[in-house]
Amino acid sequence: MSGRAQLMWDEAVTGYDFGPNHPMDPVRLALTRRLVEALGLDRDIEVIAAKPAGDSTLRLVHREDYVQAVKAASADPAAADPSYGLGTLDDPAFAGMHEVSALIAGQSVRAAEAVWRGDALHAVNFAGGLHHAMPGAASGFCIYNDAALAIARLLEMGAERVAYVDVDVHHGDGVQAAFWEDPRVLTISLHEHPRTLFPQTGWPQETGAPNAEGSAVNVALPAGTSDAGWVRAFHAVVPELVADFRPQVLVSQHGADTHFEDPLAHLAVSLDAQRAVQTACHDLAHRYAEGRWVALGGGGYAVVEVVPRSWTHLVAIAAGRPIAPETVIPDSWRQEAFARTQQLAPARMTDGRWPVAYADWEAGYDPADRLDQAVLAARRAAFPLRGLLA
Template sequence: MPGAAAGFCIYNDPALAIARLLELGAERVAYVDVDVHHGDGVQAAFWEDPRVLTISLHEHPRTLFPQTGWPEETGAGEGEGSAVNLALPAGTGDAGWLRAFHAVVPELLADFRPQVLVTQHGADTHFEDPLAHLAVSLDAQRAVMESCHELAHRYAEGGRWVALGGGGYAVVDVVPRSWTHLVGIAAHAPVDPESVVPPSWRDLVYARTRQLGPGRMTDGRTPSWKSWEDGYDPADRLDQAVIATRKAAFPLRGLLA
């Protein structure tokens, strides 16, 4: 895999950034990937490296490229337990996506205490994305960005956070708004979801694509979710996905499944 392009990627910017951090002496780097596709390249790059904890939330490999990211993929050798995979059922929406994120990510970061948190915010989880089958709104994507920001301040040394884009194929309606929110949050200058998209940008979009473009920085949703600590339903498909991940990965890190 290291010598070849895959998916729509030639260069793996997260893997290169993490490799550089290690070169500079980092001993613990956490990578959280919420792109709809499995973070297969970063996982492969650090498969046997206990210094890098990779956590990927993605649509289930049964229904989406690259058909990897099963919960049982947990790393090898000294890196056993350093890969965590949460494979979400097709159709997962805001409440399920946020529930899954919070059922897995904070606990792992609280235990690992990374020196740097690297996150990958592919916007292709969105319900309008043409390539995948999750049903997440811009507002839930924004909620996860804010959570990553908070988690960096709480658990990463000095609040160090590298926030990256990723995939995203609804290139007019979703990606520009999603990553604008990400940059705003990372810069401590968050964009109000009720903000109107600048007319000059919409004019540019219309001139280039003959599409009207989105009017506001929100999809009008107010996402909420139920906490894992309040219990789960073994018959629910989303909960089954979370259970599979916790069972496969948590004991390897000395955590209760």
């Protein structure tokens, strides 16, 4: 294994564009790439442009009729079929939609291949993490589910155990659905409670099909959860499950929409806590998966203030050159961000909350605390199915 980290990037991914009034603004991708460059991370990570996923790869997860529906909508957006989730408010059709969605999927599949074959120890695709797409429908700004496709490709190549950890503010429903009946894949999702946020799934009781019980784990966090609770919940659930499962590869999704500045959700997490969990995922990959780590982006709609900083930290961690939170952001990047968006950009790589303090689960359960209630609900639902104590 080379030990090198790879960053999957092709400027064409910025063509994943639902239009000027849609919250999924592709400028977040361009600005992340420019910040990676501005901080000199290109010297420590190999940048790779992968080919789009072909039809046979897309069919590892998606139905043939759905792929054809995406192609038809891509060629003629006016012909989009809403029965496939296309041409809706969340997923409006646009010219070239199939091609750019397949490109993003191909980047994540190539990342998985590189890690499995030993061409790289870590691989990052921050344009990916489109975790809501279902086998037969678009959903939640997601056309093709690149995360599920990367996992399916790992299984096709011979992996017997893949762990998927999703810390986006929204439930990783599409990935869970893709592997609901497959005990070779452990899906763990920490997300805002389905009572208060799309997609209204991800209840603790969702634990996998009868032949794969305990293969899905859901931590439904109360709205308003902030750094100490969010990081506490992660460490109260994820490390013990990963240690028990012993994955050969860890795939993680790092949606930046848990942040307190995000306009579409209700958690209150800082950039510093996001960085702490990114570091924890990196460490889990080294401890239990021989370092094999595929890290993806996801949601995130504070496109200047939050997303570029969060995912640049992710790239830096994968590259083996973590960026100190107090690092000053180059003026050149801040000027470019303003020129592109007319928004003032942050001056530092931190929200001023480093280091993040939290109490270990072993420090004691507080029955009056809503966060602890959420953690215990997840543990009670899933842990006994895996032979673990709740």
